[in-house]
Amino acid sequence: MRIRELRAAECGEILARTELGRLACARNDQPYIVPIHFSFDPSDKCLYAFSTIGQKILWMRENPKVCVEIEEITDKNHWTTVVVLGRYHELADAPEDAGARTRAQALFERRREWWLPALAKTDTREHHTVVIYCIWIDRISGRRASRG
Amino acid sequence: MRIRELRAAECGEILARTELGRLACARNDQPYIVPIHFSFDPSDKCLYAFSTIGQKILWMRENPKVCVEIEEITDKNHWTTVVVLGRYHELADAPEDAGARTRAQALFERRREWWLPALAKTDTREHHTVVIYCIWIDRISGRRASRG
Numbered sequence: 001m002r003i004r005e006l007r008a009a010e011c012g013e014i015l016a017r018t019e020l021g022r023l024a025c026a027r028n029d030q031p032y033i034v035p036i037h038f039s040f041d042p043s044d045k046c047l048y049a050f051s052t053i054g055q056k057i058l059w060m061r062e063n064p065k066v067c068v069e070i071e072e073i074t075d076k077n078h079w080t081t082v083v084v085l086g087r088y089h090e091l092a093d094a095p096e097d098a099g100a101r102t103r104a105q106a107l108f109e110r111r112r113e114w115w116l117p118a119l120a121k122t123d124t125r126e127h128h129t130v131v132i133y134c135i136w137i138d139r140i141s142g143r144r145a146s147r148g
Numbered sequence: 149m150r151i152r153e154l155r156a157a158e159c160g161e162i163l164a165r166t167e168l169g170r171l172a173c174a175r176n177d178q179p180y181i182v183p184i185h186f187s188f189d190p191s192d193k194c195l196y197a198f199s200t201i202g203q204k205i206l207w208m209r210e211n212p213k214v215c216v217e218i219e220e221i222t223d224k225n226h227w228t229t230v231v232v233l234g235r236y237h238e239l240a241d242a243p244e245d246a247g248a249r250t251r252a253q254a255l256f257e258r259r260r261e262w263w264l265p266a267l268a269k270t271d272t273r274e275h276h277t278v279v280i281y282c283i284w285i286d287r288i289s290g291r292r293a294s295r296g
Contacts, residue, residue, distance in 0.1 A: 022217060024172035024179035031172035031179040033217035035229060069170060069181035081183055 001077050006142030011082045014072065014142065015040040015047070018082075019111065021070040023049075023135075025059040025088070032059060038068070038135075039107035046134040047084065048104035053129050060088035066135055082142040086135040104132050149225050154290030159230045162220065162290065163188040163195070166230075167259065169218040171197075171283075173207040173236070180207060186216070186283075187255035194282040195232065196252035201277050208236035214283055230290040234283040252280050 006014075023036045034056050038049040047068060051057055060066060068084040091097045091104060154162075171184045182204050186197040195216060199205055208214060216232040239245045239252060 020221075022170055022181055024174075024181045024215065026172075026174040026177055026179040029174055029177070029211045030213045030233065031174040031215045032233070033170060033172045033181060033215045033231060035217070035219060063177045065178045067172065067179045067181045069183070071183060073168075083181060085178065085180070 001145050001147060003143050003145045006080070006082070006144055008140055009042075011140045011142040012040075012042045014080060014082050015070065015084070015140075016042050018070045018072075021047075021068050023056065024067040024069070025056050025063065026065065027059045027062055032056065036068070037111070039104070039111065041107060044103070046086070046089075046100075046136045048100075048107055048132070048134050050104070050108065050130055050132045053131060057090075057131050057133075060133070061090070064088040068135060077145060077147045080142060080144045082140065084135065084137050085139040086137045089134050089136055091132040091134060100134060101132055104134065149293050150296055151291050151293045154228070154230070154292055156288055157190075159288045159290040160188075160190045162228060162230050163218065163232075163288075164190050166218045166220075169195075169216050171204065172215040172217075173204055173211065174213065175207045175210055180204065184216070185259070187252070187259065189255060192251070194234070194237075194248075194284045196248075196255055196280070196282050198252070198256065198278055198280045201279060205238075205279050205281075208281070209238070212236040216283060225293060225295045228290060228292045230288065232283065232285050233287040234285045237282050237284055239280040239282060248282060249280055252282065 019037055021036055022033050024031050024033045036049050038047040040047045064087045066086055066088050070082050073079040091101045167185055169184055170181050172179050172181045184197050186195040188195045212235045214234055214236050218230050221227040239249045
C-alpha cells in the first residue's frame, strides 16, 4: 500500500462532495466525537452545520477548538481521509452574522433531507432550539491510500 | 425517524464485531481525530490497538483522555453509533503489562491483514517502532436510529 499526502485543494474538493463527517470537541482535556452533517463549498473558508442544543454545542461554546474528520473508504487498501482543525463559531441572530447565516441556509437548502435526522429525538414532543454554526478552518490535511 | 439509547451490553456487541473506528485525542484543548483499527472482546474492559509512533501516540502520552467512535450506517434513517470515553494506556515491555500484551496480540492475530495498513508509510524504507496500547473504557453509550 502507498499513502500520499493530499494538497489543500484536493482536500477541499473532497469536503465539498461529502455529507457526513465526525466532529470532535473537548472539555477539560476529554475529547468527544459525534457524527455531523455539514455543508462546504470550496469558495468558503468554513464548514456550515446546525444542531439542536446538546452536549457538543455546550462543549464547543466553552472551548471552540474542534476537529472534523471525513473518510472515503473503498476497501482496506483504497481510502482517503481529510482532517480539519478549526474553531467553532455560532451564527447568532446578530447583524454581523446575517451574511453567514444566509450563506449557510442556502447551502442547507441543497440537502433538505438533513433536517429530519438532525432534529430527531427520542421524545419528539419536545421543543427544539436549533443552532446554526460554522467551523473556521485553521488547518486542513488529507491522506490517500492506494495499492501498489 | 426514531432514535433510542442502547444498553451497555448492546454497545459491547457492536464493538466486538467492528474493525474500524475513529479515535480522538486532545492537546491544549485542541482535539484531533484519526481512524484506527482496534480489537475488542466483550470479556475485556478495554479496546486494544497498535500504531507506529506519530502525532496521536505523542498526544495520548501527554493526555491519556480519549474518545473512540464507531458507526454502522445503512442509510440516513437506519444507523447506529457507539461512543467510548476512555483512557490511553501504553502496553510497554514491563512485566505488569505482559498479560495484556499477550491478550492484545492474540486478538490482533485474528485480523492479521491490519498490520499492513497500520505500518504503511509514505517512505517504506523507514524503520518503524510499533506501540501496542489499550483504551480503558470509562463510559460507553450508543444510539440507534430506525424508521417509524
